[in-house]
Amino acid sequence: MKIYFTFEPRPDLREPLVEEFPNIDFVFHRKLKEDELSGVDVLVTYGEDLNEKRIELAKNLKWIFVVSAGVEKMPHQAIHDRGILVSNVRGIHKKPMAESILAHILAIKRVLPFIYENQQKGEWNKDTRPTELNGSTALILGPGAIGEEIGRLLQAFEVYTIGCNRSGDDVPYMNETYQIKDIMSVLPRAEIVISILPSTPETKHLLTYEHFKQMRRDTIFLNFGRGDLVSTDVLIKTLEEQLILHAVLDVFEEEPLPSSSKLWELDNITISPHFSSHSSRYLERSFEIFKPSLRKWLNGDENLENKMDILRGY
Structure with a gap:
């Protein structure tokens, strides 16, 4: 059996x-090599290096383990038509991403950019108005x-949390939960709007200009989905x-964000280069999902985590 990693773990x-799986032929490369695909049974990949041709070349491929939460760049139909099992590392991003989001919110609320800018200029300047996170209301799209x-x-900061998902079913750490179709009615209640939604046909351009008009003028909008x-x-x-007051964007329609984009010129935006989930523990957590899944798969159990x-697309 051959398991092919299209990246090199530490x-x-x-x-x-x-050592744990001595009977498996592991191959590790810095990037995918098409001439290696013919005998591969399991492919471990970030998902961005697959296309229809490569799925066709991998004639023995039975399982793709995606070391990412998103699979939007993969050839969905070709994989489905072959009946290839796909699982991913959904959930491992929650610690670093939640810390990133909280850091951005606190930075804006407690005017850290203003403080840093004045330090660089050598100015003792109190001409700003910090606000508190405590007592705010946050709307989380895709909880x-x-x-x-x-x-x-957020609840540890005594923030009231509202979730919006497809079902409207209750979610842990949400004080209230609504269906996505009801988003217009809850937007005016939130000073903080956070999206963690995946890319699907239903979510593409889900938020329109009319949605932003429904938001409060002091809203912080964060898109990390x-x-x-x-x-x-x-x-x-x-x-x-x-x-709205400010936007924090970790994701964009076009990535990398072109230097010509007008977004760079605006002063009420924070641009993050799609790395809020990055962490020194990223692959460590990925392997904590992959190894138990591999043991199950080798025993003929395809009911894998994620x-x-x-x-x-999820």
């Missing part, structure tokens, strides 16, 4: 894996594993008209 992760962790941290939740033109118009419906 030795402290790779060597114990090989899954990451959203729950954000809710847990996928960039196609809202069109770039709508974001620019919203921020130019100052319909098994995905590839056509749905």
